[in-house]
Amino acid sequence: MEHKIIKSERGITHYWINRNLDKNARCIVFTHGLTANHMMFEKQVEYFSKEYTIITWDVPLHGESRPYINFSYENTAIELKSILDAENIKKVILVGMSMGGYPSQEFAIQYADRVSAFIALDTTPFGLSYYSVLDRWWLKQVELMAKCIPDKMLRNSMAKAVSKTRYAYDMMLKMLNPLSKTDIVEQMGIAYGSVFDRKESVHFNFPVLILLGEYDKTGKVKQYCEAWSKKDGYPLHIIKGASHFSNADNYDDVNKEISDFICGL
Known part of the structure; x- marks a missing residue:
């Protein structure tokens, strides 16, 4: 994977691309979850690079794409468009894991003509109609609750909560390792605080597959x-056999599901 960057007035966004030699190969963009980074899709990059152009990225405010100001899912979609424009890629298949489903959905709303399909991987839909007032209240408490948990305990509990296998557990800890507790708490607060910026539900006219551990x-x-x-x-x-981090817990089945879905487009 070739490591590149794009710049905006909000910050630098890091991304990695493996361009398939076949000029007609489809492009898959993998977008990671909260407090994670591009490494989350290690097993997908290995599997799909043979037939597809692959892009992974550190979503703004995550991984190496820090610092970043004025975070919003609308702005993450703009940064992703800049990546695709820089690479002269006209159309993509989006795979969004957990929080990564929100930049993916926002991009699909703003630039629908550039999306062939969306795989929603252990993520949830936009739209207030799905979430009760109590649900929204609890999401706003996540940052406060995280502040109260000791650093090591917070990391271990986060990794344990999303995994069923040792590989998924260790990968989650590996992605958390470069972050301070302050970073983790900040990401939780801003990411969850922005999820209801787009209040209306959205129906996509391209194929969508939901995968759930x-x-x-x-x-x-x-x-x-x-x-x-x-x-x-x-x-x-x-x-x-998978928990929330299903593409690490059972990457064979996730890869097959994604592959079969794309082949059926």
Whole structure:
């Protein structure tokens, strides 16, 4: 993967690209979850690089894309467009994991003509209609609760909560390692605080696949995914033996699901 950057008045965004030699190869953009970084898709990069152009990136405020001012999902979509423009890539397949589903959805709203499909990986939909007042209140408390937990305990509990396998657990800790506790808490506060900026529900006219870990107990992700699938008719497939970090817990099944979905486009 070639490491590159794009600059805006808000900060520098880092991304990695593996360009397939076939000029007609599709491009997949993988967007990581909260407090994580581009390494989250290690097993997907290995698998899909043979047939596709692959882009991973550190979402603004995460990984190496720090510092960053005026974070919003609208701005993350603008940075992603700048990456694609710089690489002269006209159309992409989006894969958004957990928080990474929000920059993906925002990009798909702003630049729908540049999206071929969206794989929602253990993530949730935009729109206040899915979230009760109590749900929204609890999300706003995450930052405060995280502040009260000792540093090492916070990291271990976060890694344990999203994983069922040692590989997923160790990878989550590895991604958290460069961050201070202040960084982690800041990311939680800003990311969760921005999720309801776009209040309306959105239906996408391109194909969407929802993937959900069998043991995903992060918040109410399971309930939101089920409601999303029912309301919009998007297929919902369960990843066996996986928790929230399903693309690390059971990367073989996730890779197959994504591959089959893309081949069926």
